[in-house]
Amino acid sequence: MDVRAVGVQVLPGAALGGADSDRSLVFLINTWGRATNQSVNEYDIAIDTNGDNVADFTVVGVDLGAVLAGAFNGQFASFTFNAKGDIVNAFFADAPMNGSTIELPALASDLGRFQKPEDPIPGNGPAKRQQLTYAVAAFSIVPGGFVDLTGSASINPFSPAVSSGDFASLGPGASSSFTLSTMTRTARRRRTRCRLHRSAKSRSSRKS
Ligand SMILES: [Ca+2]
DSSP states (O other): OOEEEEEEEEEEGGGGTOOTTSEEEEEEEEEEEEESSGGGEEEEEEEESSSSSSOSEEEEEEEHHHHHTSSOOSOEEEEEEETTSOEEEEEEOBOOTTEEEEEEEEEGGGGTOOOOOBOSSTTSOBOGGGOEEEEEEEEETTTTOOEEEEEEEEEOTTSOSBOOOOOOOOOTTOOOOOOOOBOOHHHHHHHHHHHHHHHHHHHHHHHO
8 A cells, every 4th residue: 555646537516416516526546556455445635725734624535334334345435524524425436456546536515615706817717715735644454554645736626737537438430539628837827926916915905
């Protein structure tokens, strides 16, 4: 259970039964080694939504039976907990046997992220407050004793820097195409300038 890479896939809200205005998030963890069944491990994704470096939600990949019935049953699930430790939502995880990839679903709305009106500057996208920061702590349950911690990364579910999660159903011989969207360097610079402008503005308003 040595974590190799972590990322997030953003899908339409409907993919996880959410509203069109919501977003389905799939946290993906890849490990260097493989597990016969991922129920021998637990993966905690600490999610900070207000930038104070304290987790406001935790998406936990863990054995379903262990959480709901107090006995392991070999099915891997994704639970979203709030800061009080209450279960907000749960989904079956995708964690193939003998595999090294764990996919943990969660709805953006369950993490307190909702679509907001566009910023007043055209093309600047939704406000930065929609961003969430995540980091992974992986624990070995069997044999136990191993812990792996990652650094953190941030994503805005409503305005990710790179599009992801495109898919299509194809009949025999059919084809389809996708448009890959990335935030351009100009857009990133424009957003940064906007933030700097706002900080300067809030500093000057505090002085007055
Ligand atoms: Ca926080």
